[in-house]
Amino acid sequence: MRKLILLVAMLAMVLVGSVPALAQSTLSGDQGANPPESDGGSVRGIITDISGSVVLVEADPSASSGPKGYFTVTDETEIARLEGDIRIRASFEDLEVGQQVQADYAGPIAESYPPQGEAGSIVILDEGGETDREATLSFELEVECDPPANAAFFGFIPAEGGINAQLTDPDEDGVYTGSVNVPKFPPGPAPPGTEPVSLPVQIVQVRGVIKDFGEVKIDGDKTFKATVSFCDDNGGGSGNGGSSSGGGKTLPNTGGVLPITLGAGALLVAGGLLARRLGR
Known part of the structure; x- marks a missing residue:
């Protein structure tokens, strides 16, 4: 009888010790099944698709997971271009597939992967890092x-x-x-x-x-x-x-001085003749 009780006690101790390990394994498995989320409601990455007013931004287009999201552009969305330290206003037509952007959500985000929501802002980044001033x-x-x-x-x-x-x-x-x-x-x-x-x-x-x-x-x-x-x-x-x-015309280089010189000479000759006649 004592041997049976001792055996049952040992089995109970083994079961108690294995429960935390089983719980941790189950929790890890559940976390692995959850889709990754973008950090802080924003994604910094590359535009990989533009469908209508919806822009898909992926941090790493070659990866099946990682930060990515669908951003719906509305009339309230701020679209800008960053040139060095200067942020210049842009438009939806300036967005192109392959651009490096910083996209931020505005308002609630749908619980899906990739996340979906309205875009608060999309900023085209200056890949060169220099200000084009x-x-x-x-x-x-x-x-x-x-x-x-x-x-x-x-x-x-x-x-x-x-x-x-x-x-x-x-x-x-x-x-x-x-x-x-x-x-x-x-x-x-x-x-x-x-x-x-x-x-x-x-x-x-x-x-x-x-x-x-x-x-x-x-x-x-x-x-x-x-x-x-x-x-x-x-x-x-x-x-x-x-x-x-914009103003008066200038005289030609070769013909502007000669007429003036001839006119001045004629005046001098006429003045001399007049003085000679008066002297008589």
Whole structure:
């Protein structure tokens, strides 16, 4: 009888010791069955699909698990582009598959995997990590016939103290080109939603404005083209058709001084004759 009681007691001790292990094993199995959730209601990753207004963002597109989520874009969703430390307003049309983004949920999230919910914000990240604060303005001037030997052409921004790029024709094909970098934003930090600046842009020569492009928003690299002709001026004119001036016209290089000199000489001769006649 004592042996039976001792055996039962030993079996009970074995069962009591195995219960925690069984419970831990069961708990671990249940946790493994639960889908992973995005950290803090947001996903930082790559856009892998855009269907209508729903954007799928995955931290690692090659993994079957991990942070990912469906974000429904609404009229209240903030969409922006991050360029260095500057956050610039963007639109839904700017979102593309393959972009690196930071997406945040707004409001409740459906209990599914991947999670689904309305997007509070989607920010396109700057993968280069550098602030794109400048834009390149390129100029192309087609010159018809031979310009004067002392002619000089410039791409000109009559602002910020005057910014210019001399246009040259190294290929001697009649097309003068040049470029200059200009700031896209005012000096100092730019808060979210800062719009690029607008600058006046012209193509000029020493004797006047060839073409005035007006105020141009500097939201990216741009190219400006114009044409000027010297065919009717025997190489010394101010250009026809494509040339304009904001003020009075300047005299041609070769013909402006001579008429003035002749006129002054005629006046001197006439004055001398008159004085001689009065002296008689």
